[in-house]
Amino acid sequence: MKNTKWLIGALVLMNLILLTVLFSFKPKASHSERGEKKFFLTKKLDLSEEQKVKFKDLHEAFVKDVREEYKSIREMKKEIIEVISSENPDTIKAQNIAAEIGRKEVAKEQMMINHYLALQAECTPEQRLKLKSAFQERMSRSEKKWKERKKRRDSK
Numbered sequence: 001m002k003n004t005k006w007l008i009g010a011l012v013l014m015n016l017i018l019l020t021v022l023f024s025f026k027p028k029a030s031h032s033e034r035g036e037k038k039f040f041l042t043k044k045l046d047l048s049e050e051q052k053v054k055f056k057d058l059h060e061a062f063v064k065d066v067r068e069e070y071k072s073i074r075e076m077k078k079e080i081i082e083v084i085s086s087e088n089p090d091t092i093k094a095q096n097i098a099a100e101i102g103r104k105e106v107a108k109e110q111m112m113i114n115h116y117l118a119l120q121a122e123c124t125p126e127q128r129l130k131l132k133s134a135f136q137e138r139m140s141r142s143e144k145k146w147k148e149r150k151k152r153r154d155s156k
Contacts, residue, residue, distance in 0.1 A: 041131070045123065045131060059115075066112075077101065079097055080098065116131075
C-alpha cells in the first residue's frame with residue numbers, strides 16, 4: 001500500500017512536469033510582431049529561424065501525441081468510476097484499468113524524454129545549457145505549486 005502511494009505521488013508529479021512542459025510552449029502574442037505567435041523557448045534560447053521551424057514542428061507532434069494519451073487516461077478514469085460505483089464493483093477490472101493508466105503515464109514520460117532529447121539535438125552547446133535551465137525552472141515551479149496545493153489540502 002505504501003509503495004502504491006509513492007507510485008501515485010510520483011505519477012502526479014510527472015504529470016505536473018509534463019503539463020509544465022506543454023504550457024512552456026504555449027504561444028504568446030508578441031507586440032513587436034503584430035500577432036505573430038512565438039514559443040516561450042524561442043526567446044529564451046535565441047533560436048535561429050531554422051531552429052524555430054524545427055522546434056515548432058517537434059512541439060506540435062509532441063502535443064498531438066501527449067493529448068491522445070491524456071484523452072485515453074481521462075476515459076479510463078471515467079471507466080474506473082463506473083466499474084467501482086456499480087452495485088457489484090469489479091475491483092479486479094478497476095485494478096487492471098489503473099495498471100493500464102500507469103503504463104500510459106510511463107508512456108507520457110517517455111514521450112517527454114524523447115521530446116526533450118529531440119529539442120536538445122537541435123541546440124548549440126550554449127542553447128543546451130539554457131534548455132536545461134528552462135526545464136529545471138519550470139519543474140521547480142510545478143513542484144512548488146504541487147506542494148502548495150498539498151499543504152492547503154492538508155490544512156483543511
